Amino acid sequence: xxxxxxxxxxxxxxxxxxxxxxxxxxxxxxxxxxxxxxxxxxxxxxxxxxxxxxxxxxxxxxxxxxxxxxxxxxxxxxxxxxxxxxxxxxxxxxxxxxxxxxxxxxxxxxxxxxxxxxxxxxxxxxxxxxxxxxxxxxxxxxxxxxxxxxxxxxxxxxxxxxxxxxxxxxxxxxxxxxxxxxxxxxxxxxxxxxxxxxxxxxxxxxxxxxxxxxxxxxxxxxxxxxxxxxxxxxxxxxxxxxxxxxxxxxxxxxxxxxxxxxxxxxxxxxxxxxxxxxxxxxxxxxxxxxxxxxxxxxxxxxxxxxxxxxxxxxxxxxxxxxxxxxxxxxxxxxxxxxxxxxxxxxxxxxxxxxxxxxxxxxxxxxxxxxxxxxxxxxxxxxxxxxxxxxxxxxxxxxxxxxxxxxxxxxxxxxxxxxxxxxxxxxxxxxxxxxxxxxx
Amino acid sequence: xxxxxxxxxxxxxxxxxxxxxxxxxxxxxxxxxxxxxxxxx
Numbered sequence: 404x405x406x407x408x409x410x411x412x413x414x415x416x417x418x419x420x421x422x423x424x425x426x427x428x429x430x431x432x433x434x435x436x437x438x439x440x441x442x443x444x445x446x447x448x449x450x451x452x453x454x455x456x457x458x459x460x461x462x463x464x465x466x467x468x469x470x471x472x473x474x475x476x477x478x479x480x481x482x483x484x485x486x487x488x489x490x491x492x493x494x495x496x497x498x499x500x501x502x503x504x505x506x507x508x509x510x511x512x513x514x515x516x517x518x519x520x521x522x523x524x525x526x527x528x529x530x531x532x533x534x535x536x537x538x539x540x541x542x543x544x545x546x547x548x549x550x551x552x553x554x555x556x557x558x559x560x561x562x563x564x565x566x567x568x569x570x571x572x573x574x575x576x577x578x579x580x581x582x583x584x585x586x587x588x589x590x591x592x593x594x595x596x597x598x599x600x601x602x603x604x605x606x607x608x609x610x611x612x613x614x615x616x617x618x619x620x621x622x623x624x625x626x627x628x629x630x631x632x633x634x635x636x637x638x639x640x641x642x643x644x645x646x647x648x649x650x651x652x653x654x655x656x657x658x659x660x661x662x663x664x665x666x667x668x669x670x671x672x673x674x675x676x677x678x679x680x681x682x683x684x685x686x687x688x689x690x691x692x693x694x695x696x697x698x699x700x701x702x703x704x705x706x707x708x709x710x711x712x713x714x715x716x717x718x719x720x721x722x723x724x725x726x727x728x729x730x731x732x733x734x735x736x737x738x739x740x741x742x743x744x745x746x747x748x749x750x751x752x753x754x755x756x757x758x759x760x761x762x763x764x765x766x767x768x769x770x771x772x773x774x775x776x777x778x779x780x781x782x783x784x785x786x787x788x789x790x791x792x793x794x795x796x797x798x799x800x801x802x803x804x805x806x807x808x809x810x811x812x813x814x815x816x817x818x819x820x821x822x823x824x825x826x827x828x829x830x831x832x833x834x835x836x837x838x839x840x841x842x
Numbered sequence: 843x844x845x846x847x848x849x850x851x852x853x854x855x856x857x858x859x860x861x862x863x864x865x866x867x868x869x870x871x872x873x874x875x876x877x878x879x880x881x882x883x
Contacts, residue, residue: 491855492855492858495859495865496864496868499865499868499869502872503871503872503875506872506879507875509879510875510878513882537867541863541864541867585882588882589878589879589882592875592878595875596871596875599867599868599871600868602864603868606864632879636883753858753862754855
């Protein structure tokens with residue numbers, strides 16, 4: 404009797420915790436959309452004569468700086484050592500995911516150059532459909548989820564895709580496609596690479612790695628791959644240095660784009676961790692709506708179009724929002740979560756990862772805390788402070804050297820959108836802190 | 843008594859990684875992406 408009472412209590416605590424984590428995951432998915440959408444704005448500088456490879460490389464350098472300083476600021480780098488000891492094999496997946504991101508990001512810059520941001524964006528957002536496929540096939544997502552949840556997730560993703568296509572048609576009215584086939588291929592390939600990049604993400608989080616540790620390894624693959632590409636296709640080290648010299652006035656803006664992207668990606672990774680990739684990716688793909696808002700309101704895109712085209716833009720946006728809403732409402736059931744646990748157990752057994760570590764990570768707790776309560780924040784060392792100071796100093800130096808790009812901007816809209824991003828940052832950060840202490 | 847959860851050695855880890863479909867799916871997609879990038883650049 405006592406056992407039964409304890410069991411009921413424990414399972415109700417577990418299901419309440421699960422619901423809380425899902426809400427945090429959904430909020431993070433929407434927060435990711437807002438920040439990832441804003442990160443695309445600096446790619447407009449490609450039209451100002453900076454090589455796509457240099458743009459991508461500089462964004463990656465910004466990402467690298469942010470990724471080695473933000474985790475140090477939030478949690479201290481000491482936790483990384485614990486993660487490496489528990490699951491050293493995940494370093495390989497971290498590096499692999501970084502390589503995938505670097506190639507995909509470079510492809511998107513070629514795509515934007517050839518067919519414009521408005522068409523390229525929805526094309527590479529096919530990654531959410533691929534994410535649902537990989538989530539189902541490889542990680543037991545949506546298994547035993549019931550017809551209704553299948554309908555809402557898949558239907559929601561298809562609604563978002565339809566909305567994205569409508570936006571693409573509307574937006575293409577203004578774009579001058581110089582190499583349409585090449586641009587479309589680049590955008591589609593980027594979508595496939597990004598959709599597959601979530602395979603390493605999910606693998607890492609099922610096994611228990613903290614997103615803040617994973618992204619640190621991710622950046623090594625990302626920067627290594629990007630440097631190799633820039634050297635190979637940019638004409639060698641001398642030519643690359645010359646290009647960097649030419650890009651000096653815009654270094655800050657591009658690296659800032661990388662920095663903004665990191666914050667969006669962190670939220671995206673927490674979303675992938677707590678609601679899975681089949682739900683997390685579509686939600687973070689609301690970045691297209693944010694990208695469109697930046698394009699229309701800040702950069703003055705799509706001015707002077709006909710009423711029917713504006714109707715398409717509004718209709719496409721509403722479809723995307725409806726799709727995201729459907730996915731957000733499709734919670735993970737206890738049965739489906741049990742299938743996630745099976746996938747996590749399979750990973751743990753294969754790579755001999757401590758079962759307590761895997762379980763604690765699935766429930767957003769610290770593995771070292773047997774009570775299951777969030778543990779206090781890890782202590783930071785002098786190395787963490789050094790990383791934060793170095794990254795900040797580099798950004799300040801580049802900001803001093805930077806020149807404002809010669810683009811007409813609507814500053815009121817820019818501040819309004821930046822304000823919305825800050826609200827998301829605070830809401831997601833507080834929710835993560837309260838629920839998981841970033842574990 | 844043997845410890846069933848003993849961490850595998852480095853060669854063992856690599857064998858597990860290289861026989862894991864979760865490794866080959868992204869690895870092959872990455873190679874395909876590099877081919878596309880080479881063609882369109």
